[in-house]
Amino acid sequence: MNTVTWSGDRHWSQMVCDLRDVAGERSALHPTITITKLSVQYRTVEALRDVSCVANSGRVTGIIGPNGAGKSTMLKAMLGLIPVSGGTVMYDAKPLMDQRDRIAYVPQRTQIDWTYPATVWDVVMMGRVRKSGWFRRFSGVSRRIAQDALERVGMSGYCDRPIGQLSGGQQQRVFLARALAQEADIFCFDEPFSGIDQKTQSIIFNIFHELARADKTVIVVNHDLGESITHFDDLILLNTELIAAGSRQQVLTQENLYRAYGGHVGFFAGEAA
Amino acid sequence: MLEALIEPLQYGFMQRSLIVAILVGLLCAVVGSYLMVQRLALLGDAISHSVLPGLAIAFMLGANIFVGAFIAGVLSTMAIAWIRTRSPIKEDAAMGIVFSAFFALGITLITLIQKSNKIDLNHFLFGNILGVTSDEVWNTAFIAAIVLLVVGLLYKELLFYTFDPLGAQAVGLPVNLLNFGLMLLIALTIVASMKAVGVILVLSLLITPGATAYLLVKRLHQVMMLGAAIGIISSISGMYLSYFFNLPSGPAIVLVASSLFVLALLFSPSYGIFTQRHSDSGALLLWREIKQLIR
Numbered sequence: 283m284n285t286v287t288w289s290g291d292r293h294w295s296q297m298v299c300d301l302r303d304v305a306g307e308r309s310a311l312h313p314t315i316t317i318t319k320l321s322v323q324y325r326t327v328e329a330l331r332d333v334s335c336v337a338n339s340g341r342v343t344g345i346i347g348p349n350g351a352g353k354s355t356m357l358k359a360m361l362g363l364i365p366v367s368g369g370t371v372m373y374d375a376k377p378l379m380d381q382r383d384r385i386a387y388v389p390q391r392t393q394i395d396w397t398y399p400a401t402v403w404d405v406v407m408m409g410r411v412r413k414s415g416w417f418r419r420f421s422g423v424s425r426r427i428a429q430d431a432l433e434r435v436g437m438s439g440y441c442d443r444p445i446g447q448l449s450g451g452q453q454q455r456v457f458l459a460r461a462l463a464q465e466a467d468i469f470c471f472d473e474p475f476s477g478i479d480q481k482t483q484s485i486i487f488n489i490f491h492e493l494a495r496a497d498k499t500v501i502v503v504n505h506d507l508g509e510s511i512t513h514f515d516d517l518i519l520l521n522t523e524l525i526a527a528g529s530r531q532q533v534l535t536q537e538n539l540y541r542a543y544g545g546h547v548g549f550f551a552g553e554a555a
Numbered sequence: 556m557l558e559a560l561i562e563p564l565q566y567g568f569m570q571r572s573l574i575v576a577i578l579v580g581l582l583c584a585v586v587g588s589y590l591m592v593q594r595l596a597l598l599g600d601a602i603s604h605s606v607l608p609g610l611a612i613a614f615m616l617g618a619n620i621f622v623g624a625f626i627a628g629v630l631s632t633m634a635i636a637w638i639r640t641r642s643p644i645k646e647d648a649a650m651g652i653v654f655s656a657f658f659a660l661g662i663t664l665i666t667l668i669q670k671s672n673k674i675d676l677n678h679f680l681f682g683n684i685l686g687v688t689s690d691e692v693w694n695t696a697f698i699a700a701i702v703l704l705v706v707g708l709l710y711k712e713l714l715f716y717t718f719d720p721l722g723a724q725a726v727g728l729p730v731n732l733l734n735f736g737l738m739l740l741i742a743l744t745i746v747a748s749m750k751a752v753g754v755i756l757v758l759s760l761l762i763t764p765g766a767t768a769y770l771l772v773k774r775l776h777q778v779m780m781l782g783a784a785i786g787i788i789s790s791i792s793g794m795y796l797s798y799f800f801n802l803p804s805g806p807a808i809v810l811v812a813s814s815l816f817v818l819a820l821l822f823s824p825s826y827g828i829f830t831q832r833h834s835d836s837g838a839l840l841l842w843r844e845i846k847q848l849i850r
Binding site: 361388 | 594714728
């Protein structure tokens with residue numbers, strides 16, 4: 283009954299995941315990222331102060347807050363991309379920094395030089411660099427995984443397209459494909475929806491939720507408090523320090539939003555309790 | 556015509572020049588592509604100017620001048636990085652400060668020693684490809700082998716790192732090591748090219764062939780390969796110009812490379828000024844470009 287067969291529309295990593303579940307090999311079900319007293323100091327400016335919270339696997343977690351609240355900073359600090367002035371980040375009972383091969387990180391689109399001489403295929407294959415190992419060529423398996431990832435985001439017809447010739451939404455989907463190709467357990471995205479069309483946004487959210495169903499951890503820095511906020515399961519609300527964290531309903535209260543944003547805030551109608 | 560080109564190759568010095576021209580054209584284009592895509596063209600300039608004092612000091616001490624130049628080049632990148640991270644001075648200013656200081660020191664030292672020793676400052680500044688010794692050919696070949704091997708082995712990591720340093724760091728690639736390795740490759744390449752084009756103009760061979768190729772092809776390894784072909788053509792042509800017209804080899808090589816770039820700029824299928832809009836005549840287009848510039 284539980285036969286696993288190859289089929290085009292299922293992702294390879296998901297299959298491996300199912301197999302592991304069947305065999306009961308997973309080290310821990312629902313591993314959690316636990317952030318304790320994370321602080322970041324930029325020269326004299328305090329960018330993040332003693333933030334403690336968790337991000338659960340199987341959930342799509344948004345990091346929200348006003349401009350300059352330290353959202354991207356928090357993500358980068360968690361992943362060891364910038365020096366922290368204090369705090370720890372644990373995952374699956376071990377320091378996250380010792381398990382970097384389990385992380386897929388997609389930076390803000392504006393941080394990337396889109397005139398770089400690379401094709402869509404080149405970018406997606408970057409997701410296989412770490413798994414391939416030093417001095418080795420990409421294997422057939424890696425190519426298959428990259429191909430599947432591109433199909434999953436609906437970009438498989440664009441393999442040979444230079445990345446500079448893509449629309450913003452297509453660029454974001456290529457980056458998502460790269461993250462999928464990494465077969466990571468933790469997926470982190472820095473403002474993936476800025477300047478993105480509605481169609482791409484719903485494709486991306488669908489995949490986020492698929493990942494969550496496969497017990498992955500999905501963490502997304504989101505600037506916008508509009509309709510997109512309703513797609514998150516959990517939220518982390520920041521304004522240099524942690525304002526609130528938990529399920530969307532718990533976090534999106536008038537009081538929390540007032541504390542984060544001050545007086546005026548236009549969030550999606552009907553959400554706040 | 557062909558005979559006129561082959562005939563000089565019976566001389567040993569021309570054979571040596573030819574080998575160096577091919578190696579340098581190849582090496583500079585491959586390594587320079589990394590500088591171009593990272594928008595670090597100025598860093599190439601900074602390192603190349605900075606090798607001069609190391610070269611002079613090595614000469615005074617009787618050490619290998621390639622090693623001295625290499626050490627000075629690496630020291631300059633470290634000085635630039637140190638100023639940038641330890642002070643509010645921006646990277647471009649740090650480069651300007653460091654490379655001009657190193658260059659001035661180099662010029663001073665070489666001027667002091669060139670009377671007593673038989674060395675010519677101009678050869679280091681502008682290249683003298685026809686004067687390479689067989690030792691220098693071996694040094695260049697050795698460096699070329701190392702650099703190309705490293706680029707070949709680390710190609711996918713360097714592609715990832717130069718395209719998306721943060722993404723590469725996030726998955727745990729040793730980005731500082733990769734960056735430092737890249738700087739070493741650049742310094743080695745500059746040292747190997749010193750005799751052919753000179754330290755002032757080596758930037759051209761690093762950037763121009765890659766930039767020309769970038770106008771024509773779309774992937775990094777294609778940029779490197781086409782760039783290498785363009786670089787080799789430029790350096791061989793420059794070598795012959797230097798032989799027939801008694802020109803300094805560096806400027807001759809650079810002028811060929813720059814001319815090829817201009818051709819690509821005008822006629823590239825995707826970016827060419829004359830090839831983009833077919834309906835108008837060339838003169839009108841050029842006029843429009845000029846108007847856009849001064850608007």
